[in-house]
Amino acid sequence: xxxxxxxxxxxxxxxxxxxxxxxxxxxxxxxxxxxxxxxxxxxxxxxxxxxxxxxxxxxxxxxxxxxxxxxxxxxxxxxxxxxxxxxxxxxxxxxxxxxxxxxxxxxxxxxxxxxxxxxxxxxxxxxxxxxxxxxxxxxxxxxxxxxxxxxxxxxxxxxxxxxxxxxxxxxxxxxxxxxxxxxxxxxxxxxxxxxxxxxxxxxxxxxxxxxxxxxxxxxxxxxxxxxxxxxxxxxxxxxxxxxxxxxxxxxxxxxxxxxxxxxx
Amino acid sequence: xxxxxxxxxxxxxxxxxxxxxxxxxxxxxxxxxxxxxxxxxxxxxxxxxxxxxxxxxxxxxxxxxxxxxxxxxxxxxxxxxxxxxxxxxxxxxxxxxxxxxxxxxxxxxxxxxxxxxxxxxxxxxxxxxxxxxxxxxxxxxxxxxxxxxxxxxxxxxxxxxxxxxxxxxxxxxxxxxxxxxxxxxxxxxxxxxxxxxxxxxxxxxxxxxxxxxxxxxxxxxxxxxxxxxxxxxxxxxxxxxxxxxxxxxxxxxxxxxxxxxxxxxxxxxxxxxxxxxxxxxxxxxxxxxxxxxx
Numbered sequence: 001x002x003x004x005x006x007x008x009x010x011x012x013x014x015x016x017x018x019x020x021x022x023x024x025x026x027x028x029x030x031x032x033x034x035x036x037x038x039x040x041x042x043x044x045x046x047x048x049x050x051x052x053x054x055x056x057x058x059x060x061x062x063x064x065x066x067x068x069x070x071x072x073x074x075x076x077x078x079x080x081x082x083x084x085x086x087x088x089x090x091x092x093x094x095x096x097x098x099x100x101x102x103x104x105x106x107x108x109x110x111x112x113x114x115x116x117x118x119x120x121x122x123x124x125x126x127x128x129x130x131x132x133x134x135x136x137x138x139x140x141x142x143x144x145x146x147x148x149x150x151x152x153x154x155x156x157x158x159x160x161x162x163x164x165x166x167x168x169x170x171x172x173x174x175x176x177x178x179x180x181x182x183x184x185x186x187x188x189x190x191x192x193x194x195x196x197x198x199x200x201x202x203x204x205x206x207x208x209x210x211x212x213x214x215x216x217x218x219x220x221x222x223x224x225x226x227x228x229x230x231x232x233x234x235x236x237x238x239x240x241x242x243x244x245x246x247x248x249x250x251x252x253x254x255x256x257x258x259x260x261x262x263x264x
Numbered sequence: 265x266x267x268x269x270x271x272x273x274x275x276x277x278x279x280x281x282x283x284x285x286x287x288x289x290x291x292x293x294x295x296x297x298x299x300x301x302x303x304x305x306x307x308x309x310x311x312x313x314x315x316x317x318x319x320x321x322x323x324x325x326x327x328x329x330x331x332x333x334x335x336x337x338x339x340x341x342x343x344x345x346x347x348x349x350x351x352x353x354x355x356x357x358x359x360x361x362x363x364x365x366x367x368x369x370x371x372x373x374x375x376x377x378x379x380x381x382x383x384x385x386x387x388x389x390x391x392x393x394x395x396x397x398x399x400x401x402x403x404x405x406x407x408x409x410x411x412x413x414x415x416x417x418x419x420x421x422x423x424x425x426x427x428x429x430x431x432x433x434x435x436x437x438x439x440x441x442x443x444x445x446x447x448x449x450x451x452x453x454x455x456x457x458x459x460x461x462x463x464x465x466x467x468x469x470x471x472x473x474x475x476x477x478x479x480x481x482x483x484x485x486x487x488x489x490x491x492x493x494x495x496x497x498x499x500x501x502x503x504x505x506x507x508x509x510x511x512x513x514x515x516x517x518x519x520x521x522x523x524x525x526x527x528x529x530x531x532x533x534x535x536x537x538x539x540x541x542x543x544x545x546x547x548x549x550x551x552x553x554x555x556x557x558x
Binding site for chain 2: 016017018019020021022023068070092094095096097098099100104105106107108110111112113115116117118119121123124128131132135136137138140141
């Protein structure tokens with residue numbers, strides 16, 4: 001009887017929704033190349049402005065076209081689908097970084113994207129970038145100093161840490177970026193293809209770290225083209241196709257169906 | 265269903281049951297300000313790192329901070345001092361001109377780099393979560409740090425032209441502080457405008473140039489107000505309360521022995537700083553959720 005109650009309690013916590021996505025639409029507006037035949041000179045652009053017509057090159061890309069699902073505490077969800085199916089867009093929308101066109105994302109915390117690339121400055125040294133990246137992710141200077149040794153150690157770039165990042169090989173940069181990004185744990189963690197960096201040894205190390213982060217986090221979303229990685233780390237998978245959910249369920253069921261279609 | 269009934273989807277019902285709130289809601293002004301304060305270390309590190317990175321990119325590095333207004337001053341001296349002979353109408357024209365050029369350049373640079381604060385850091389905006397006001401604040405701080413050296417050069421030039429070092433020089437930090445607050449306010453406005461319509465950044469240099477020519481950088485505003493004052497009183501008033509010329513006149517009052525600034529200039533300088541900063545900040549804050557789109 002007691003055991004049953006304990007199970008119920010755990011089930012209540014594990015099953016608790018952490019992220020609810022409700023009929024989400026995300027649209028990008030881009031100025032693309034003109035369709036063939038349209039005039040591209042200054043005079044016709046001016047006449048468009050004067051007659052208040054939209055530029056012919058202005059296009060709307062509906063990246064997400066009505067996605068609804070609920071992620072629960074303890075879920076590790078793999079997002080799969082072809083290039084351009086909206087995986088990364090969905091991740092950014094859950095992180096609150098892309099304002100929705102319609103619909104909403106509900107959560108009780110701040111979901112965080114694993115990644116710090118945009119904050120770093122190539123001409124500065126690794127040391128300076130560890131500080132800058134850490135602060136950009138919301139750490140305090142004391143926290144960054146505390147974690148500094150373990151970040152440098154994890155990246156394995158040794159004495160290069162004092163050199164500007166322009167002197168790094170692309171593998172070394174990727175390792176330092178991952179080491180900085182993975183130094184913080186989050187309630188809801190969003191990972192975009194982060195596993196595919198560095199050499200075999202670093203990949204093994206980063207996979208272990210991802211698993212640790214997953215255990216610390218309540219909910220994890222993982223975008224990857226490596227189906228093996230998703231099968232290993234996730235319990236659930238969502239298959240996106242042209243901005244819509246094609247299938248949502250147990251990881252093996254969804255991945256088997258996806259593989260069957262891809263192989264065909 | 266009657267009008268006014270809010271249609272709720274099952275998903276939003278579920279979210280409400282578990283106390284989940286929609287992401288990307290407009291933060292309150294107070295919590296927004298608090299979150300900027302929490303990110304103050306990032307703001308500082310961002311400004312310093314970008315300053316350092318910029319300086320390491322060109323060979324003469326930080327020297328350009330000084331060379332740029334110096335060369336500008338040389339051009340204006342040639343045109344207005346030598347060709348149009350303003351130097352005969354205005355005493356100590358060189359010190360007068362250099363002060364105007366350096367002071368206006370500070371506001372101009374702060375506004376122009378603030379205008380690009382969101383658009384040139386769009387990758388950062390799309391990757392990490394932080395109050396976006398950190399960006400225009402950081403670019404303004406960066407410009408302020410740059411200006412430090414060029415103000416030192418300004419002081420040396422003014423001394424070199426024979427102006428005495430006096431107690432009034434102590435007003436200078438106050439003028440610069442007020443000018444900085446004013447410029448940040450305007451930078452907030454243009455940061456949001458440029459984020460919405462990128463063409464604003466293209467148009468801004470022209471607006472800044474016309475503003476400079478109206479601000480008495482290379483001539484005395486009083487010659488214009490004397491000329492138009494009788495027929496166009498409103499134009500004369502506008503020219504007189506123009507914030508750029510107020511900060512320039514206060515700087516001349518502090519640095520030059522024979523260009524005293526009227527007392528009301530101080531009230532105007534404070535008023536402009538407060539109005540621009542408060543309105544600019546609120547304007548920027550209201551667009552918080554639009555940054556990063558498109």
